[in-house]
Amino acid sequence: MRKLPLVLAFTLAFGAAAAVAQTPRPGQPITESDITAWNIEALPDGKGLPPGTGNAKLGAAIYAQKCALCHGENGVNPRPGYAPMVGPSRFDRIDTMKTVPYYKYATTLYDVMRRSMPYPIPKTLTNDELYALSAYILFLNKIIGENEVMDAKTLPQVKMPNRDNFVIWAPDKI
């Protein structure tokens, strides 16, 4: 009997025929584990980074196979219209190319590869491959050493060269 007023409300709102023919049929509430599977965000403090490990040497081989076709061998000379992975680290001109050294946090590199790369077949890289590629691209930009191991703990600790140059624009408008 408690449902009666709701049915009446739908009837009044959408008309009797519509209410009979198109009774709303909500599905099941989404479970926490379903949300977790979709929520792959890696935050600057490392929250959301999965387990795994990799270094630049491992990353170089993966990059050559899965990334170089578009982004260029060794991160330079990409295909027309695609971003290089190596670029300037000084940003004081409006037309300076923003590549990986521009990022405030190294976790952004992991995040964008994890959700969207390789472009034709996204979400096919393993967590280890993603750490190895992150290490390799950071190494190409001389941000970390060739043997440094990237994982959920070390990646957020990488000090990006441009980190201290960001100011929040108009905090009251965000």
Place this chain on the structure above:
Amino acid sequence: MTFFESKTYSQILPNGKSWLFHFTMEVKSFITHPSFGHSLKGPGQYEISGVAYSGNGRVAKVMVSADGGKSWAEAALQGPVNPKAFTRFRMPWRWDGQPVVLQSRAWDEAGNVQPLRAEFVSARGQTEKPVANPLAFPNQHYNSITSWGIDSSGGIKHVYA
């Protein structure tokens, strides 16, 4: 932080700093008629018309210049004028057949004014060369004045003024 927050919605400034989370479209306007792609068929009466909008609220006022910014007159706004919405402005104009530069400049209800090109360039800097590919334009939320140069044959092209 995502790729787009890190890169796209940040703005490099000439002092080496970058604005982060540069989201709001500030007050802006541009003339859509006459504009590039149109041509004037000789001296006579024309309607100047365009759109204005602001991420800060409603458009409060639009001024139009037909002499490259030397003199301005207030355009009529076509209602309804809603926050963060395109607001059309209109202005009757008589063209004497001489070369002119048309411009529009908008104010919003928060008191912001659309920057002159010189003000915008001094705050943001400018590219070394004109940008050939509009998708590669390095300026997020460009809101300075757009100028249309009309030559004595009625041809219209984009100019910096």
